[in-house]
Amino acid sequence: MTLYGIGLGPGEADLVTVRGKQLLESVDVVYSPGRLSRTVALNHVPESKIGDLEFPMTRNVEKLRAAWKRAAAEIAPHAIDGDAAFVTLGDPNVYSTFGHLRRTLDAFHPAVDVEIVPGVSAMTAFATALGVEVEAGAGLALREAADGHAPTGPDRMILFKVTDAPSTHERLVEAGYDVKFGRRLFMEQGETVITDDPSELAERDYYTLAYAEKRGVTTESATAAFGDGVADGGHS
Structure with missing residues (x-):
């Protein structure tokens, strides 16, 4: 079926898009890469629906690749047999952890269909x-x-x-x-x-x-500025 990469917005639960909320409620499992995104997701889905993933706090490339490979192996069966979501703060395609997962799925689980749901960044x-x-x-x-x-x-x-x-x-x-x-x-x-x-x-x-x-930079406004006391149509 489909893995949805869903942008949760900057962190307030009511800034999740309508489409994002609807999909969170409809998928079988929601995966979260961290505590903050998990907290936002819990405003929209029960805790029993959350699938947590563990990633090491390291810059070691090989360890990170291994972690994403494990995450992809965990997520892929759920996204093939049903619908799953991977949530991130902000937008999945803007400086997001989701890109690592998408590339790993493309390499090792090409049968997984992926759909991006943008979020407020x-x-x-x-x-x-x-x-x-x-x-x-x-x-x-x-x-x-x-x-x-x-x-x-x-x-x-x-x-x-x-x-x-x-x-x-x-x-x-x-x-x-x-x-x-x-x-x-x-x-x-x-x-x-x-x-x-x-x-x-x-x-x-x-x-x-x-x-x-x-300092000092200027921009020519697209429309003329209105002066004091000037109403619509130019009448005071």
């Missing part, structure tokens, strides 16, 4: 949380900034995995950027923090992102 939800408008015509780059990394170049960037906010902030400011941070945006687990003060984020947290914009 923190990389898009950031604009609402941080009060940022990315106007039509404006460029926006997505970069990883773990361990104090501070990529530069584009006028506007979303940086994710900002695990050393003070170091990233210092380097970006020196390069001419204004920076605003968001931690655990739209997540039920942990404290949500929105700030332009990196000292508030000295503690490392994988779920931290930043919006960086070059």
Whole structure:
């Protein structure tokens, strides 16, 4: 039958899409790669329906490949004989663990049909949380900034995995950027923090992102700005 890769959104249970919720309720088993995604899924399915998978906390490539091979072997029979889901925070195709599983299934279990259900990603939800408008015509780059990394170049960037906010902030400011941070945006687990003060984020947290914009950058608006006292149709 089918394995559904379902994006759960940034972490709040009611930000799962309607399609995602319907499929979670209809499949035979829901696999979760971690505690946070499991917590969100439990808002929509009973615990008896959850299939947990174990992955080692390591960067050793061979150990990780072995873990994904075991996961694929566990999931494949359920996805062939019935319907199963693998859930991730955010979107399954955007910096997600689901890509590892999909490639492993393609290599060792090609009979498994896979369907992706997109989810709201923190990389898009950031604009609402941080009060940022990315106007039509404006460029926006997505970069990883773990361990104090501070990529530069584009006028506007979303940086994710900002695990050393003070170091990233210092380097970006020196390069001419204004920076605003968001931690655990739209997540039920942990404290949500929105700030332009990196000292508030000295503690490392994988779920931290930043919006960086070059000082003085301008964008021509797609529509003319309305002046004070001007109503629709140009009548005051």
